[in-house]
Amino acid sequence: MKNILPTPLQYKKNKLTFDGLYLDKIANKRTTPFYLYSKKTLDFYYKTFFQSAVKQGIPEPLVCYAVKANSNIEVLKRLKKLGSGADVVSVGELKKALAAGIDPQRIVFSGVAKTESEILFALKSGKKGIYSFNVESIEELELINQIAKKEKRIARVAFRLNPQVAAKTHKHISTGNKTHKFGLLKIDILEALAVPGFWTNTTLVGLSIHIGSQLTDMKATVAAIKELSNLAHEIELPLEFLDVGGGLGIDYTDEERMKLASIDLYMKTVSVALKKFYFDKSEDTPRIVFEPGRILVGKMGVLVSRVVRTKTSDNCHFTIIDAGMNDLIRPALYEAHHEVLPETKSKKMITTDIVGPICETADCFGSKKKLPTLKTGDLVVIDNAGAYGQTMASTYNERAIAPEILI
Ligand code: LLP
DSSP: OOOOOOOSEEEETTEEEETTEEHHHHHHTSOSSEEEEOHHHHHHHHHHHHHHHHHTTOSSOEEEEEGGGOOOHHHHHHHHHHTOEEEESSHHHHHHHHHTTOOGGGEEEOOTTOOHHHHHHHHTSTTTOOSEEEEOOHHHHHHHHHHHHHTTOOEEEEEEBOOOOOOSSOGGGBOOSTTSSSSBOHHHHHHHHTOGGGGSSEEEEEEEOOOBSSBOOSHHHHHHHHHHHHHHHHHTOOOSEEEOOOOBOOOSSHHHHHHOOOHHHHHHHHHHHHHHHTGGGOSOOOEEEEOOOHHHHGGGEEEEEEEEEEEEETTEEEEEESOOTTTOOHHHHHOOOOOEEESBOOSOEEEEEEEOSSSSTTOEEEEEEEEEOOOTTOEEEEOSOSSSSGGGOOOGGGOOOOOEEEO
């Protein structure tokens, strides 16, 4: 098998362990469902990501972790300790990043709908405000300039280029085409640069892209970096940074494992593309910003759940668990696959649908799955749930938000 990304899970004598601890021991003291995260695995992915960038000769890499993937404060504090900055998309995320101790000068603010109060808060964060507002429209640039003028400050801005490339991923998480609401077309960026009124209290410090999430194919990444580089040459202004966004995928299935780009391959692709399209043609040496989310936290987390009961309808068998689509919406929203693993392995297998308690047919974690026969109270884990799990949870059906534990 290619590309085995480390996970905290391992069977020992048919019993599931998490970071070497028996899962039943961890779960016995707690009510389910809950999210369980591994600090060790988090460290591994951050360090691997950062060191891979250094190894590939990327100048001064700045990792701005995409907080939306997992905004648990302990996770953020750990990432801060490891040297990470943050990519935020709301004042809520910004406040969390600051509460974790992340320096505002290591924070970029993305998102199409930054409001006046959010811009003001970001501008006033720390002595110099945040590292960059990654601007997604001309209207936003105008507003940032106005607010900065009122505050007698200079706002640091970068344009988020919409590079018009189609990333091969689920349509809900592809962001790099002009039909998507994200970023600005090159022509609009060039026009905005020529309007002096937009630049009285703003300064252009960088350019950014982000073409989508759960990317496994690197072709679109190369095409987007080419567009980013061409624009950087065309504007002929010294830039402090080029931000290549996030998006690197993880393996949720065996099929994905076969085609997945490893962290090293991703870094090599980014490095080669930047050299070819940018550095070979320029004297400038902007630092490179990354906005990884899923690759740093996806594998470190699982959702731990217990079987409520089983049920049979003619030839259909259901295993009903206490975690639902309100806890982990990815299967319902993107038809995403998350492996469900029994705490105890056994030879007595059954074909079953694993479903949650929510009153929706989409509340299903797997159809016709082969699993050991499970009974009320048995533990299962839903794997690879560290990214876009808890952060997308809701209280639908008046259910509580599942707690999180970092080991
Ligand atoms: N930067 C920006 C501007 C983004 O919008 C995103 C993700 C990222 C970075 C981080 O992307 P990542 O490295 O995590 O792929 N809820 C979906 C994913 C939505 C991603 C939204 N933007 C899911 O569960 O698959």
